Amino acid sequence: MTQATVLTDRFDRALLYATHVHGGQVRKGTGTLYVAHLLAVAATVLEYGGGEDLAIAGLLHDSAEDQGGKARLDDVRNRFGPRVARIVEACSDSLADTAAGERKAGWEERKRKYIAHLEKAGEDVLRVSLADKVHNARAILRDLRKSEIGAEIWKRFGQPKERTLWYYESLAEVFKRRLPGQLAEELAEIVAVLKAE
Structure with a gap:
């Protein structure tokens, strides 16, 4: 039997941060709060053997892509460390800085x-x-x-x-x-x- 992952206050802070970052955002074409998706991803990561850093990355995987680009990614790195930020960045198909006028590729x-x-x-x-x-x-x-x-x-x-x-x-x-x-x-x-x- 494998040992269960222990979640610390870092996970709590990440959940609060994800809820703040995604605010009232809903899933495309639905009334479902986006945070439900983030919780499901984090839960799936934990169910399949991922540790706390991966669960946090699950909560934050869309934060940079959808809510602030590179500036958001820097904030994630400062708050949750380089491993989480690296995973978040790698799970994004675009980090266009829309605030600076950058456009996503097709x-x-x-x-x-x-x-x-x-x-x-x-x-x-x-x-x-x-x-x-x-x-x-x-x-x-x-x-x-x-x-x-x-x-x-x-x-x-x-x-x-x-x-x-x-x-x-x-x-x-x-x-x-x-x-x-x-x-x-x-x-x-x-x-x-x-x-x-």
């Missing part, structure tokens, strides 16, 4: 670069990224099966269904190779169901 370019990046990423990054992608895929499937949403779910994304599924299928292939196990298999299974529905 969707396909960002996604192809991210997939290539995962081919070389370390295990810490793979664990947090996989937890994120599994929760996202679960949410898509859940909403696809809701009668009031159904196929309308695909309109939430900036790309057609086929492109979104290409991205998730590509991710699943990378994770099955680079971080094989139950969670990577789950992502592949969800993608197969999404393609079939």
